[in-house]
Structures are given as C-alpha cells and as structure tokens.
Ligand code: FES
C-alpha cells in the first residue's frame with residue numbers, strides 16, 4: 001500500500017467568507033472558489049477544501065465541535081487503491097466512487113478517502129545556507145533574503161488528530177494501512193510515516209477525551225526556516241493570531257509556527273523535517289515542553305538599537 | 316445604552332479600556348494587553364450589557380489567545396465567543412464553555428466600571444482584577 005500522505009483535508013466551516021480570507025492570506029491559491037467554498041492549493045496541488053457546514057455534499061460531521069469532515073490521502077497507483085479496498089473491505093463498508101477513489105471510515109469514525117495522488121512534482125531549491133568548513137550553498141553575489149521574497153506553502157505536510165484511544169488509532173494505521181511509527185511522545189502519542197513517504201511524520205495522534213475528537217492541526221512544508229519566519233511574520237502583521245512559535249521541534253527536527261484559524265484547528269507552517277527509512281529505530285520521550293522543542297521564540301515588533309544616548313546622558 | 320452600573324468617579328487604579336459606544340450590541344473587541352495583564356481583555360455587549368473577559372482560553376492552564384484575527388472572537392453565527400484554537404464555544408454573558416475541549420470550564424471575568432462619561436475601565440490586576 002503505497003500511501004504518500006494527505007492530498008486534501010476537507011472542512012465544514014461556519015463562516016465561509018472568513019475561511020476564504022484566511023486560507024488566501026495563509027498563502028494558498030483559490031481554485032474554483034465561490035461563496036460556497038472550494039479548493040485552496042499549495043504549490044504542489046495538495047491543500048484544503050472548504051464548504052459551509054450545512055452543505056449536503058460534505059461527508060457527515062464528527063460528533064464534536066471539530067470542523068474536519070474528511071482526510072483525502074494520495075496513493076501511488078490504482079493497484080494501491082485495490083489493495084486498500086481488499087484489506088479494509090474485510091470489516092467495513094468501502095465505497096468505490098466513479099473516479100476510482102474509495103471512501104471509508106477509520107476505527108474512530110474519521111472519514112477517509114484514498115485516491116491516486118493529485119500532487120505535482122515540485123522542482124524548487126531548498127533554502128541555501130553558507131557555513132565555514134562547508135562548500136558555499138549560495139555562491140558569490142547570491143543574496144539570502146529580500147523584502148518581497150517568496151514564502152508560500154509548498155505542500156500539505158501532516159495532520160494531527162485528537163483521538164480517544166491511541167492503541168486503536170495506531171493499530172488501524174500501522175497494521176491495516178502500513179504506516180510506520182518513527183517516534184513516540186509518551187502521554188501524547190506516536191508519529192507516523194506512511195510507506196511511500198520518507199518524511200518523519202504525516203500523521204500524529206494526541207490522546208484526548210472523546211468529546212475533543214478531531215483535527216488539532218494541519219501543517220504545510222515551507223522552503224526552509226527563513227521562509228517559515230517570513231511567512232509567519234507577514235501573517236502576524238496582517239492581524240492573524242500566533243498560537244505557538246516560531247520554534248523547532250525535537251522529534252522530526254522541523255521548524256514550526258502555529259496559528260489560530262476560523263477552521264476550528266491550528267494551522268502550522270513547518271520546514272526542514274527529518275527523513276527516515278525502514279532502518280530507523282523509533283525513539284521515545286515523555287511528552288512535555290522540553291521534549292517537544294529544542295528552541296522556542298515569540299514574535300515581536302521590529303526594533304533596532306539605533307540612535308545615540310538620550311540627550312543629557314553623560315558621555 | 317448600557318445598563319452596566321455607572322460609577323461616579325473612576326479611580327486612578329482603574330485601567331482605561333475603551334468608550335462604551337465603541338462596543339455595539341453583539342460586537343466584540345480586544346484591548347491591550349494592559350499593564351499587569353498577561354493577555355488582552357475582550358469587551359462585548361450582549362442584551363445591552365457590557366461584559367469583559369480575559370482573552371485566555373481555559374483549555375490549557377496557561378490560557379491562550381482565542382481570536383483567529385484581530386477582534387475576530389465570535390463563531391460564524393455570531394452567537395458565542397469562540398476559541399479559534401479548537402473551536403470551543405463560550406456563552407457571551409456567562410463565559411461558560413458549552414462545547415469543545417474546555418466543556419464546563421469558564422472564561423475569567425474582568426470586572427469593569429463605566430464612568431459618567433461612558434469610559435470603560437478594568438480593575439487593575441491585584442484588586443479584584445487578575446494577572
Ligand atoms: S486552546 Fe482553546 S479550545 Fe483548545
């Protein structure tokens with residue numbers, strides 16, 4: 001089962017205009033978006049689909065206040081869809097749609113869809129850095145930052161779910177769909193990587209009471225930590241609300257910056273995540289502030305130590 | 316206009332928030348953070364009465380900011396104060412969470428007074444106020 005990762009997340013929102021404004025400001029491109037909602041794309045075509053929560057075309061809501069309606073996973077080929085259908089058809093209803101994609105529910109009742117991935121291959125450089133002792137990544141006269149440098153989400157990176165039972169969730173994704181545990185934050189849950197993706201995680205669980213079940217956050221890969229901080233700073237300056245960050249996680253090593261949203265969950269810019277293969281042995285650490293980040297900063301207004309001493313100061 | 320009890324003299328220990336006319340029925344505004352407060356103070360008007368709450372969702376013990384954008388504190392139907400971290404809904408006049416992660420918990424009320432000119436003040440933290 002060559003699952004790559006989330007192609008789209010689908011939300012049923014209570015304020016479509018607010019969600020449209022937010023997703024556009026986040027740096028996503030509206031595709032066929034009307035006042036009823038639509039698709040918002042990253043650079044590789046993955047992204048977020050929104051509709052009003054009363055829209056009958058949406059999958060049913062979770063029995064909580066969460067607005068997530070469906071996670072749409074991309075797989076490599078039609079054979080992978082057949083394999084998933086064969087495996088999960090054993091104990092649940094799997095609906096085959098006319099375009100070949102399949103729909104089903106996971107063991108916590110989250111709506112899932114699997115499709116041959118729509119993601120386009122990206123061909124863009126990562127952030128380049130120079131350091132003594134290593135060959136220059138930016139050669140002579142190649143500058144690192146400029147005021148209007150691009151800083152757009154490149155791809156949908158991962159989704160984090162509040163689930164009441166970590167065992168049930170882990171067994172479903174690992175035993176039935178071939179995900180691998182890369183690391184575990186004890187007390188929260190495991191980081192999971194699907195077979196056809198070498199990112200540290202595309203899925204993470206946090207154990208919560210049943211009445212919180214839903215999406216905690218979704219994250220978007222940026223071109224590097226500088227792009228992440230530039231995008232986040234621009235977002236704050238437009239009035240959007242930072243929740244946590246910028247900082248850098250320990251497990252996964254990815255930079256992060258989380259924001260509140262009108263979609264009832266956090267949105268995260270992330271950058272520079274670790275890659276893994278099957279030789280990796282999962283680490284474990286107790287969940288908490290120390291384990292979750294190596295550094296944490298907070299936005300502040302631009303300031304500079306300009307000007308001399310105040311008039312009258314003794315020289 | 317406001318039915319919030321007016322005090323004849325706003326004492327100097329009170330912190331100025333806004334003018335009562337700035338917050339119309341059903342609307343919400345965030346002010347601050349004022350001196351001594353760790354978060355903004357949310358002022359809203361419901362059924363003519365002004366209420367003020369600390370902008371600190373009780374889901375996490377540190378209390379986190381609730382808007383998704385400056386002054387965007389309400390749900391889509393504009394019926395409830397909303398934490399736009401995980402969509403917890405709070406009653407505008409009691410601060411009680413009725414849906415979401417902090418179900419049953421309450422926002423922290425900030426005591427306010429409105430003087431005869433209609434200026435709204437919050438109690439300074441420490442004397443009926445909070446930090
Ligand atoms: S932080 Fe407010 S609902 Fe979770």
Ligand SMILES: [Fe+2]
Nearest residue numbers: 160217219268
């Ligand atoms: Fe994340």
